[in-house]
Each structure stands twice: as structure tokens, then as C-alpha cells.
Amino acid sequence: MTDFAMPLVSGVDVIRFARNLRSDWPAIIITGYADAEAIADRPADVPLLGKPFREKDLVRSILQLGGNAALQAT
Numbered sequence: 157m158t159d160f161a162m163p164l165v166s167g168v169d170v171i172r173f174a175r176n177l178r179s180d181w182p183a184i185i186i187t188g189y190a191d192a193e194a195i196a197d198r199p200a201d202v203p204l205l206g207k208p209f210r211e212k213d214l215v216r217s218i219l220q221l222g223g224n225a226a227l228q229a230t
Contacts, residue, residue: 175199182207182221185187 158167167185172183185198188207198204203217 157186160185161190168199171199171202174215183220184217 158170160167162170167187169185171181171183171185174183183199183202185202186205186207186209201216203220205217
């Protein structure tokens with residue numbers, strides 16, 4: 157899980173770097189931006205979680221990642 161807006165790099169940059177090391181690395185981007193759906197270059201398989209978020213929203217995002225991993229394993 158990474159925040160979208162950080163001082164030196166974006167969350168998308170962090171995911172890109174991690175996936176260069178392990179292409180199936182699961183990720184979630186969290187953000188407080190109102191127009192977050194417009195984040196350029198966000199991989200399609202990375203859920204976006206708006207701040208503030210509820211525990212059930214976080215769990216849903218994690219389960220979504222688990223479903224993607226299960227689909228990739230078959």
C-alpha cells in the first residue's frame with residue numbers, strides 16, 4: 157500500500173519500481189485527491205482507496221488483490 161502524493165516520488169512510481177523487481181507485486185494506492193480516478197499511469201489492477209477510508213473499504217481492496225492473484229495463478 158502506498159500513498160499517491162509523496163515528497164520525492166508518486167505512489168505510481170513506487171509501484172513501477174517494485175514491479176520491476178517482481179512483476180506480480182500487489183499494490184493499493186491511497187489518496188486524498190478528489191479527482192483521484194484521473195491519476196495518470198495508474199496500473200489497471202491497482203485499486204484506488206480514497207482518504208479517509210473505512211476499514212471495510214480497505215478490506216475490500218485487499219480482497220480484490222487476492223482475487224487478482226488467484227486468477228493469475230490459474
